[in-house]
């Protein structure tokens with residue numbers, strides 16, 4: 001189901017990114033398709049998550065969406081305009097609208113700049129605010145992310161991981177963006193601090209009217225935050241669905257395998273679809289047909305011969321599998337469990353509960 005043009009903030013068409021593999025004196029250059037012919041649409045104001053095992057191409061896709069990387073083929077449309085072929089100067093101007101929060105809050109902040117200078121920098125580049133106005137806005141943003149305005153004069157190393165991620169978020173907000181991409185924004189943080197940063201992102205999203213694109217491998221984080229979720233395998237989207245539909249009844253065998261990683265309340269009563277076999281194939285030589293076929297318990301001759309097309313599966317869902325209708329009928333624990341299985345629900349409740357706790361103190365908090 002297509003998103004109406006007016007509601008669409010990002011659209012990709014057959015987006016592909018290849019990287020050169022290892023070369024030798026007598027070897028031809030090989031290429032790895034980190035992202036292969038991805039077409040998707042992101043709705044203005046939603047939290048759109050991309051999930052998959054490490055190396056599946058989700059971070060590359062996120063970087064392509066905001067032009068931190070240039071596609072090898074295909075296009076990215078931002079508010080209807082193709083941004084895949086923009087010049088460097090135009091990309092710099094675009095950065096005002098499209099910001100990124102990185103996984104490692106320490107390496108993404110210049111240690112030689114004060115927190116105030118780090119947050120002020122995007123305003124200097126993208127706005128016409130006077131120095132006094134910028135300083136006032138730095139203080140405002142620090143308060144918004146739960147830090148004291150006085151911290152503006154300190155350096156990143158004086159803060160805890162959670163505080164540094166808050167500084168990264170304040171910096172991302174400084175230019176007044178429309179989209180923020182979070183690439184594993186909480187995975188480097190303690191669980192209690194993760195909850196605080198997740199809640200902060202949710203609050204800021206509604207306050208600043210943002211569209212969030214979230215990359216994560218933690219299904220609890222994805223379940224907690226997303227409106228829609230795209231599942232990636234070896235550079236391709238194999239399933240895309242609204243959050244509840246995906247977690248309650250995943251259709252693609254790979255998504256079902258991912259969901260099995262979530263513990264359930266009563267494992268004794270669990271019925272299981274056949275489990276995955278084999279290792280993740282090398283992206284240098286992806287399998288023919290469906291890239292998942294060497295590991296799929298439902299694979300047939302058709303699967304290795306022909307690539308499955310992305311098919312609409314009702315209720316705004318898309319799945320790329322020849323046999324998804326048959327697989328959907330196999331009774332599996334997801335269909336039998338209550339909409340949110342207890343263990344996962346408890347985990348999400350913990351997120352909220354822990355968000356009331358104080359962050360570990362450092363020299364900068366005193």
Ligand code: SF4
Pocket residue numbers: 252253254290291292293294296297298299300303308320321322323324
């Ligand atoms: Fe499995 Fe075939 Fe579906 Fe691929 S197309 S996920 S191999 S059943």
